[in-house]
Amino acid sequence: MGASVGQGWNFDVHRFANPTQFMRIANAIFPWAAGLSALLFVVGLPIALVTSPADYQQGETVRIFYLHAPAAYMCMMVYGIMAVGSAAYLIWRHPMANLVARASAPLGAIFTALCLICGMLWGQPMWGTFWVWDARLTSTLILFFLYLGYIALGDAFEDPERGDKAAAILALVGSVNLPIIKFSVDWWNTLHQPSIMSKKGFSVDAGMLLPLFLMLGAFITFYIAVLILRLRSELLAAKIRNARLSQVAVNHAPQAAE
Amino acid sequence: MMEKLLTFLDMGGYALWVWPAYSLTVASLVGILVLTVRGLKAREREFEILKAQRRGGEAS
Amino acid sequence: MTRKRRRLYFVLLGLLGLGAGTALMLTAFQDNIVFFFSPSEVAARHIAPQQRFRVGGLVETGSVVKNGENVSFAVTDMSATLKVQYQGLLPDLFREGQGIVAEGRMGPDGIFVAHEVLAKHDENYMPREVADALKKSGRWQEGEGKSTPHPTTATE
Numbered sequence: 326m327g328a329s330v331g332q333g334w335n336f337d338v339h340r341f342a343n344p345t346q347f348m349r350i351a352n353a354i355f356p357w358a359a360g361l362s363a364l365l366f367v368v369g370l371p372i373a374l375v376t377s378p379a380d381y382q383q384g385e386t387v388r389i390f391y392l393h394a395p396a397a398y399m400c401m402m403v404y405g406i407m408a409v410g411s412a413a414y415l416i417w418r419h420p421m422a423n424l425v426a427r428a429s430a431p432l433g434a435i436f437t438a439l440c441l442i443c444g445m446l447w448g449q450p451m452w453g454t455f456w457v458w459d460a461r462l463t464s465t466l467i468l469f470f471l472y473l474g475y476i477a478l479g480d481a482f483e484d485p486e487r488g489d490k491a492a493a494i495l496a497l498v499g500s501v502n503l504p505i506i507k508f509s510v511d512w513w514n515t516l517h518q519p520s521i522m523s524k525k526g527f528s529v530d531a532g533m534l535l536p537l538f539l540m541l542g543a544f545i546t547f548y549i550a551v552l553i554l555r556l557r558s559e560l561l562a563a564k565i566r567n568a569r570l571s572q573v574a575v576n577h578a579p580q581a582a583e
Numbered sequence: 584m585m586e587k588l589l590t591f592l593d594m595g596g597y598a599l600w601v602w603p604a605y606s607l608t609v610a611s612l613v614g615i616l617v618l619t620v621r622g623l624k625a626r627e628r629e630f631e632i633l634k635a636q637r638r639g640g641e642a643s
Numbered sequence: 644m645t646r647k648r649r650r651l652y653f654v655l656l657g658l659l660g661l662g663a664g665t666a667l668m669l670t671a672f673q674d675n676i677v678f679f680f681s682p683s684e685v686a687a688r689h690i691a692p693q694q695r696f697r698v699g700g701l702v703e704t705g706s707v708v709k710n711g712e713n714v715s716f717a718v719t720d721m722s723a724t725l726k727v728q729y730q731g732l733l734p735d736l737f738r739e740g741q742g743i744v745a746e747g748r749m750g751p752d753g754i755f756v757a758h759e760v761l762a763k764h765d766e767n768y769m770p771r772e773v774a775d776a777l778k779k780s781g782r783w784q785e786g787e788g789k790s791t792p793h794p795t796t797a798t799e
Contacts, residue, residue: 374605375591378770382736385595387768389604396608416650435611443604450600452761453734459678497658501665512669513676514699516744518766530769547612554619561626568633 344560347421355553362546369539377536387533389447394521395541396440399548400468401503403433407475408500411493423489426496427479428555432548434472441465452516460509461517464502471499679744682723685755692749698725699744699763707739718745718755729757736762 373391380387410426413419444462445455456462479492510519521528529537594601669676679699680688690696698718706717714729716739727745737743742763750756769777 370605378772379595380768381771381774382764383768384597386597386600388594388601390768392604392608412654416654417647432615435615439608439611442607446600446604450597451734451736451764453732453737454759454761457678457761460676497654498661500658501661505665505669513673513678514681515678516761516763518764521766521768528766528768530773532770533768547616551616551619554623558619558623558626561623561630565626565630565633568630568637572633572637 344421344424348556348560351553351556355550358546358553359550362543362550365539365543365546369536369543373536373540378530378532380533383451386447386450389443390533391536391540393440393443393447394537395544396436396443397465398541399544400433400437400440400465401506402545403429403436403548404468404471404496404500404503407433407496408503411496415490415493415497423493424556424559425552426493427489428552428559429548430472430476430479432551432555434469434476436544436548437465437469437472441469457516459515459517460513461506461515464506464509467502468499468506471495471502475499681720682718682725683720685725685749686723690749692751695746695748697744697746698727698755699742700725702737702739702741702743704739715754718743725755726753727755727757727760729760731758731760733760734762736764 369391373388377388377391379385407426407429410422410429413422414426441462444465448457449455475492475496478495479488482488482491507520509515510517527534592598592602679697682698682700685696685698700718700720703717703719703724706715708715712730714733715727716729717724717726719725727747728750729745729747737760742765744761744763745755745757746759746761747755747757
């Protein structure tokens with residue numbers, strides 16, 4: 326820690342990695358995220374279910390799209406956050422980055438499951454099948470297993486640090502799946518339709534983009550709010566563990582002295 | 584009025600697909616929220632008990 | 644700095660290697676990842692008569708003949724056409740001009756005998772009135788989306 330330049334840089338990173346500082350910001354964000362999420366659900370659900378128009382081709386089943394597509398976006402975004410957090414943990418040993426990844430995993434798994442299930446409920450009436458093994462569907466199922474594997478691996482070791490490291494490595498290795506999911510519909514022909522986003526803009530009517538973005542906003546803010554609650558919980562768990570350890574130390578100390 | 588409600592619930596004949604999708608989504612999101620809050624509350628209680636014990640230990 | 648730097652390079656190199664390996668593998672298994680062949684590819688590839696495969700394209704306008712549960716139609720990718728025979732339930736989206744994927748085998752008479760017909764839909768979402776207005780003004784045609792199977796996708 327000689328050079329002053331390096332010190333300034335370290336100081337900033339350290340501040341951000343410091344759980345107290347981090348949670349101060351997170352706790353300030355929490356009421357906004359929770360309130361906005363509730364508002365977006367209350368406004369978005371009636372538009373998605375009632376007032377938005379039916380599709381010329383798919384009729385009322387297009388309403389499943391307003392859940393399926395945001396869930397699909399979330400499952401990739403949350404995995405991205407998990408992978409970046411895991412990398413920051415492995416490289417710089419940031420404990421907060423690891424906690425964010427750990428707290429995100431169950432949320433990401435739920436969004437992936439919702440994406441798959443809503444997709445199946447949509448595929449059966451429109452395509453004529455619940456499931457096919459095309460590149461898009463298969464790679465998304467692999468993403469779901471990656472989430473489950475990450476959660477299972479994190480708890481598989483007696484030493485929590487070894488579990489964290491193993492799970493972080495899995496999250497990083499699994500991140501190669503993200504571009505595969507994204508571009509599967511362009512690289513190979515699939516039963517799944519291509520992305521609604523292209524250089525020409527969105528291939529969705531404005532009356533349908535509105536419920537789509539409202540639900541996406543509701544999901545994103547829901548994720549942020551629940552993530553902060555889970556982070557509080559994870560930090561408390563760590564405090565409890567430490568308190569237990571020091572208690573054991575205190576209880577044993579007099580006996581050792583006798 | 585009643586008729587309007589029934590056509591809405593029918594979802595153009597796709598009620599069997601649209602409603603389970605929405606029910607499952609709402610149920611899962613409420614589910615993870617409840618589990619998260621419960622876990623947090625349980626840990627908060629546990630931590631309070633630990634703190635009280637430690638204070639009691641120091642006093643004796 | 645050295646240990647953190649080393650770990651950073653290690654992670655970056657690892658991801659790079661992993662990505663390259665995956666890319667190579669996906670290219671090698673191209674044929675197995677592709678979900679269906681277009682009629683042109685079916686004509687170009689000599690597929691064994693008993694081999695099950697999928698063919699995808701648009702249902703040619705005016706080609707659908709329904710006879711109770713029996714349906715015959717032609718699948719086209721605009722450069723080649725394949726006749727298909729099918730017995731069973733069709734998905735709701737099945738119509739002339741619609742993208743479909745059929746799974747089955749080549750019959751001896753050069754007609755594809757399908758066991759399953761799935762409908763493909765494109766990425767265009769709009770209300771009925773908008774679709775009608777666009778069609779009326781001639782700015783858009785159904786089945787025109789980029790999801791229309793074109794023969795180059797799988798052979799690249």
